Amino acid sequence: MKKVIVSLLVLCMMIFAMSSVFAANAPSDNDLRTAPIISKLEIHNDNESNVWLEVTVQTPANVKNAIDYFENHELGLNQAGYIGNIMLQYSIDGGEWEESGLGYSPNYDQNDDNWNGIFETEYLSELHVDSNVKARAYFNGATADGTPRVSDFSNELVLNEKADFQASTWAQNELAEANKLNLIPDSLKNGDLTKSITREEFAAVSVKAYEALTGKKATPATKNPFKDTTNPEVLKAYALGITTGTSDTTFEPNLLLNREQAATMLTRTYKKATIDGWTIAEDSKYPLEYTKSNTFVDDDKISSWAKDSVYFMNANGIINGVGDNKFAPKNVTSAEEAVGYANATREQAIIIATRMVKNLK
Numbered sequence: 001m002k003k004v005i006v007s008l009l010v011l012c013m014m015i016f017a018m019s020s021v022f023a024a025n026a027p028s029d030n031d032l033r034t035a036p037i038i039s040k041l042e043i044h045n046d047n048e049s050n051v052w053l054e055v056t057v058q059t060p061a062n063v064k065n066a067i068d069y070f071e072n073h074e075l076g077l078n079q080a081g082y083i084g085n086i087m088l089q090y091s092i093d094g095g096e097w098e099e100s101g102l103g104y105s106p107n108y109d110q111n112d113d114n115w116n117g118i119f120e121t122e123y124l125s126e127l128h129v130d131s132n133v134k135a136r137a138y139f140n141g142a143t144a145d146g147t148p149r150v151s152d153f154s155n156e157l158v159l160n161e162k163a164d165f166q167a168s169t170w171a172q173n174e175l176a177e178a179n180k181l182n183l184i185p186d187s188l189k190n191g192d193l194t195k196s197i198t199r200e201e202f203a204a205v206s207v208k209a210y211e212a213l214t215g216k217k218a219t220p221a222t223k224n225p226f227k228d229t230t231n232p233e234v235l236k237a238y239a240l241g242i243t244t245g246t247s248d249t250t251f252e253p254n255l256l257l258n259r260e261q262a263a264t265m266l267t268r269t270y271k272k273a274t275i276d277g278w279t280i281a282e283d284s285k286y287p288l289e290y291t292k293s294n295t296f297v298d299d300d301k302i303s304s305w306a307k308d309s310v311y312f313m314n315a316n317g318i319i320n321g322v323g324d325n326k327f328a329p330k331n332v333t334s335a336e337e338a339v340g341y342a343n344a345t346r347e348q349a350i351i352i353a354t355r356m357v358k359n360l361k
Contacts, residue, residue, distance in 0.1 A: 090135045259343075
């Protein structure tokens with residue numbers, strides 16, 4: 001009899017524990033509002049002139065957990081009888097947004113993961129291999145009681161964007177590549193890229209580089225410590241640890257950026273994207289491994305806090321010197337300041353960010 005009672009007690013405890021786990025894992029209504037992430041967008045065609053879009057989509061963990069929970073408990077079925085699906089919206093050559101469901105690509109083993117991977121649209125008659133395409137995705141599903149629920153939109157990716165940059169001739173090819181990689185912030189696309197870049201503008205470039213390296217969307221800091229800017233790109237860079245203020249309460253967004261600052265911010269971007277646990281406060285715990293190619297003749301002018309970043313970027317072919325084995329880290333004399341000798345231009349900043357994504361991804 002005692003064995004029976006003990007067995008019943010154990011069984012009750014197991015049932016209680018399992019019910020507690022199920023309750024703890026029950027998703028909230030907001031879980032299904034989290035946007036998916038598009039990390040890659042491509043145009044494909046076959047020998048019969050059929051053209052379609054292929055996208056690589058990542059579903060956030062909390063959405064995936066919600067889907068798993070609903071499926072395991074047979075909850076949240078929508079009118080079509082399934083939990084939900086990922087929808088793609090696209091615009092071709094500046095046209096209106098169109099919408100398409102996504103099917104698994106033949107290049108992807110759908111048994112591996114039903115919600116992360118390579119998907120494709122049906123054939124699109126208006127699409128050509130050189131079309132300018134914008135694309136974004138969202139999750140379309142239902143809550144536990146069957147109420148329809150759609151997520152926020154994902155990031156947007158752009159292919160074959162037709163852009164006429166106000167830039168130097170030497171920079172045009174690399175800027176076109178940067179544009180394909182979605183590394184040019186909207187705030188700079190219609191501006192003169194030969195001009196010096198500000199701290200605020202380079203923060204936006206760095207955020208773009210982080211998103212390209214990780215496939216993740218950056219989010220602004222929830223609390224803004226700065227009194228002189230509310231720019232969301234600055235707050236994203238601040239939240240990531242890519243940049244700090246010039247004081248506890250100021251960012252000085254319009255201050256021009258010099259070359260050693262650009263090297264340092266991009267190095268932080270790389271560390272944040274690739275090193276688990278890295279924070280700006282503990283940066284010294286994460287030294288970089290690289291072979292120093294040479295020592296610049298103006299090495300004594302490079303700030304101590306920037307040297308590792310400068311030589312890391314130089315060793316990886318990302319930031320070069322300015323000639324005569326000089327790096328020109330910052331403007332030292334009034335004459336240098338007057339001509340912006342060490343200032344980074346917008347086109348230079350975008351190009352070094354592009355090189356970092358290509359060389360270090």
